[in-house]
Amino acid sequence: MVALPHFDESSQRPSIEPDSAKADSAEALLEAHAVTVDYPGVRALDAVSITFRGGEIHAVVGENGAGKSTMMNVLSGVVRPTLGRLTMKGIPTEFTRPSDAIRAGIAMVHQELHLIETLNVAENVMLGREPTRFFGFAVDRASQRTRAGQLLRMLGSDLNLSTTASELSIAQAQFVEIAKCLASDAQVLIFDEPTAVLGECDSDRLFTVMRRLRDEGRCIVFISHHLDEVIAVADRISVLRDGRLVQSFQREADGVIRGKDGIAADEGTLAHAMVGRELESIYPAKGSASGARAAIELVDFGARRKSHGISLSVAPGEILGIAGLVGSGRTETAEAIVGLRQRDGVVRIDGCEVQFATVRAAKQAGVAYVSEDRKGRGLHTTLSSLCNMTLPSLDACTKLGGLLIDSKSERKISQHWINAFQIRCARPMQPISSLSGGNQQKFALARWLETKPKVLIIDEPTRGVDVGARGEIYRIIAKLASDGLACIVISSELPELIGIAHRVVVMRLGTIAGEVPRDRLALADCQERIVRIASGLPEENEHRQ
Amino acid sequence: MNPRISHAVRETQRTLERWGVLVAFIILFVVSTAKQGFDFFNPENFRSLLNSNAPVGILAVGMTLVIISAGIDLSVGSMVVLAAAIGMTAMNALIEHGTSELNAVLLGGAITILAGTAAGAFNGVLIVFGRIAPFIATLGGLAAFRSMSLAIADAGEIRSQSATMFSALGRGGIPLPGLENSAGKPLTLSISTVIFFVVAAIAQWFLSRSRFGRQLVAVGANEMAARYAGISVSWVRLRVYTVMGLLAGIAALAQSSRMNSVSTAQLGLGSELDAIAAVVIGGTSLRGGFGRVWGTVVGVLILGMITNILTISGVSPYWQGAVKGAVIVLAVLVQRSSRE
Numbered sequence: 001m002v003a004l005p006h007f008d009e010s011s012q013r014p015s016i017e018p019d020s021a022k023a024d025s026a027e028a029l030l031e032a033h034a035v036t037v038d039y040p041g042v043r044a045l046d047a048v049s050i051t052f053r054g055g056e057i058h059a060v061v062g063e064n065g066a067g068k069s070t071m072m073n074v075l076s077g078v079v080r081p082t083l084g085r086l087t088m089k090g091i092p093t094e095f096t097r098p099s100d101a102i103r104a105g106i107a108m109v110h111q112e113l114h115l116i117e118t119l120n121v122a123e124n125v126m127l128g129r130e131p132t133r134f135f136g137f138a139v140d141r142a143s144q145r146t147r148a149g150q151l152l153r154m155l156g157s158d159l160n161l162s163t164t165a166s167e168l169s170i171a172q173a174q175f176v177e178i179a180k181c182l183a184s185d186a187q188v189l190i191f192d193e194p195t196a197v198l199g200e201c202d203s204d205r206l207f208t209v210m211r212r213l214r215d216e217g218r219c220i221v222f223i224s225h226h227l228d229e230v231i232a233v234a235d236r237i238s239v240l241r242d243g244r245l246v247q248s249f250q251r252e253a254d255g256v257i258r259g260k261d262g263i264a265a266d267e268g269t270l271a272h273a274m275v276g277r278e279l280e281s282i283y284p285a286k287g288s289a290s291g292a293r294a295a296i297e298l299v300d301f302g303a304r305r306k307s308h309g310i311s312l313s314v315a316p317g318e319i320l321g322i323a324g325l326v327g328s329g330r331t332e333t334a335e336a337i338v339g340l341r342q343r344d345g346v347v348r349i350d351g352c353e354v355q356f357a358t359v360r361a362a363k364q365a366g367v368a369y370v371s372e373d374r375k376g377r378g379l380h381t382t383l384s385s386l387c388n389m390t391l392p393s394l395d396a397c398t399k400l401g402g403l404l405i406d407s408k409s410e411r412k413i414s415q416h417w418i419n420a421f422q423i424r425c426a427r428p429m430q431p432i433s434s435l436s437g438g439n440q441q442k443f444a445l446a447r448w449l450e451t452k453p454k455v456l457i458i459d460e461p462t463r464g465v466d467v468g469a470r471g472e473i474y475r476i477i478a479k480l481a482s483d484g485l486a487c488i489v490i491s492s493e494l495p496e497l498i499g500i501a502h503r504v505v506v507m508r509l510g511t512i513a514g515e516v517p518r519d520r521l522a523l524a525d526c527q528e529r530i531v532r533i534a535s536g537l538p539e540e541n542e543h544r545q
Numbered sequence: 546m547n548p549r550i551s552h553a554v555r556e557t558q559r560t561l562e563r564w565g566v567l568v569a570f571i572i573l574f575v576v577s578t579a580k581q582g583f584d585f586f587n588p589e590n591f592r593s594l595l596n597s598n599a600p601v602g603i604l605a606v607g608m609t610l611v612i613i614s615a616g617i618d619l620s621v622g623s624m625v626v627l628a629a630a631i632g633m634t635a636m637n638a639l640i641e642h643g644t645s646e647l648n649a650v651l652l653g654g655a656i657t658i659l660a661g662t663a664a665g666a667f668n669g670v671l672i673v674f675g676r677i678a679p680f681i682a683t684l685g686g687l688a689a690f691r692s693m694s695l696a697i698a699d700a701g702e703i704r705s706q707s708a709t710m711f712s713a714l715g716r717g718g719i720p721l722p723g724l725e726n727s728a729g730k731p732l733t734l735s736i737s738t739v740i741f742f743v744v745a746a747i748a749q750w751f752l753s754r755s756r757f758g759r760q761l762v763a764v765g766a767n768e769m770a771a772r773y774a775g776i777s778v779s780w781v782r783l784r785v786y787t788v789m790g791l792l793a794g795i796a797a798l799a800q801s802s803r804m805n806s807v808s809t810a811q812l813g814l815g816s817e818l819d820a821i822a823a824v825v826i827g828g829t830s831l832r833g834g835f836g837r838v839w840g841t842v843v844g845v846l847i848l849g850m851i852t853n854i855l856t857i858s859g860v861s862p863y864w865q866g867a868v869k870g871a872v873i874v875l876a877v878l879v880q881r882s883s884r885e
Contacts, residue, residue, distance in 0.1 A: 340772070340773065358775070358777060359772065359773060359774070359775035360775040360776070360777060362775070363775045369773070371773050376767070376769060376770065377767075377769050377770050377772075377773040378770065378773065379770060380763055380766045380767050380770050380771070380774075380834075381767070382766045382767070382834055382835070383762065383763070383766055383834070387759065387762070387763070391759070391763055391771075391774045391776070392774045392775050394756055394759060394760070395756070398756050402756060403755055403756065403757075404754050404755050404756070405754055405755065405756055405759060407754070447774075
């Protein structure tokens, strides 16, 4: 290793040093000392020092591209730091591969779950550390089940051990994944955006588990875009910006999170630290729906076996929010509208009854659906951004009777949207996977807008999108609506729905359970009301009546 | 590792991945001509290489498209023999019924190509509407098409009844201006070689410039995402297997006219493996979603040259498969690195 010029630099910035000067009762488990990671042409991390202690939930926040993922990759042995080092319980360690980190007691709970779908819960939990009999020749199934059962109970989960992994919900699968980490006796558990795929209730259960693991003396590293969650559960918060540790916060004895200056921190403080500037309200002003006849109308509609009896209509210029728990049939209904699933009931576009057999037919009638699963369905991650941009509208930029692609107009279309949405993208042939979540989402929106839809259905518009880009996406949606597009926004984030929608329909068990009209969206108890409808409780809180 | 060195390593890997197949080709070409007496500039070597590998090359071009769509076609060799057997049987029947030789040859040729296209379309229907995995559906074709052609000729050889015209098609060619072979006759590029290049050029052009090519890549890269983008995945897949059949028909015509007969037990035997090998050596991803026809063309030539070198060096034909296998595995190893 070369002597580190950055080391001196970093010591000149006292604010970013780990608070080692302060005597801390908790034991330092894993420490990063001036870790620097260089990628070709980019310094992803610049002399970052963070101490992760046992018995704390340590949140790492930052915009996309701030270096969070790189930091986690260093901790879990995926990436080796260019400069700097790691110590585990004070002992210098070097991870050359992920299995080194796992052996040292660092486990990562990935955003994409890695269960083996054909094995059952017990087998998945104990995967790779099966208890054996007959000198290691046979798996001891009985003690495998016992041990897996113990681990799951530690998490407060009562999952059936014989359930096959493919039948688990995302939340359940996540519990199995966590139990797997415990089986390897991990001391440091890294949760990479665990709540991105969970509904409100499941998130709360997850936080309970995280607190329980913390109380056992483990260190929980928590990465999230949801600053409210971070404020609620973290004991310590490290904020990264442009590869540097810019600020850290700590929960004091009185339970309030404070920065070094002793001032209590809230979401605004964090957001400010993340982006380095004040954020105005990220929700744009709501325009008024034109109130003309409905652009899209559903009558007794449903996705077969997933949802039923849905009747609603959206006028041009209106933004309809659809709330509900994960699994309430929102996505399935949207997919049924555009012909991705079998359906019952009637869809009317501009008053004419339609039955779309394919997405292509829906597209031609002016209905577009932007999927919640950006990596798996919404975009082709291995293809260039240019290919992705024009894929739904390919028919429109061809020559010679649809035979050849008109590459000139293809580039023009791509450039038009890159400018219109201020997409940060070096060159059109760049693989779309190299863009940040926010820029990818803008691409996903733009490619469908290029098909000139009358009705736009956006599923989870800001999943995996950082704070800065979120506001931009909300403004884009508001602008589209004011230009006369009928928008349906499906989201699990209530503040977002309340912030941008004209009215919110709440789904539960595959059908509409209630609706919050525009005048009630402004009320303070609105969020609670939606949660109550979504979980089947009476709409009004009793003691208030 | 020093970042500058690791950067250089990564760049080298990337370059190798992109151009490795050409580097390998040039090395083999030098070695190959050296073995034949250091006659690097003798175009005859090249010509004979091309002429003998053109039929497999035509198949490999189609296989590239199929593999880009994340599919596979194991039945190409059997499609070749079936198309050739049907075509030649029809041509002989026509000649026996007194049709003029020219008409019989033209009709027989057309029937060969049509039979191949039909077999390919049949594969496509099984895969798309029968929802059978391409590997299984075409494994069925591999057995069934061969068996049908064996039944047509009782496992024997079908000899062409066309006295001159049909074989003229196979043996004829375009003379290369200013080049002569050792016997002093003008050097010719066989018609099948020309077809191979034309087919490859059209396929490469279609792949990179046409709407079908773009859809093919999209379906291969992520079928689900393609469906969500409004691409008709069934229609794309049906077409690519039909095109594969069409090319198998053309390859069948090239083979049967060159031999002026169809040996139902031997023709096209194992050529599905040669075609897949050429595609893989050429740098097309077996997972689909990425590929290049020009790489496949070079891959075909590399495979041909390896056989050539081994034969000239006196390596037993029994060992040649082992060397080919090693080359295929090596090609995948070199090209895998940075795309992971």
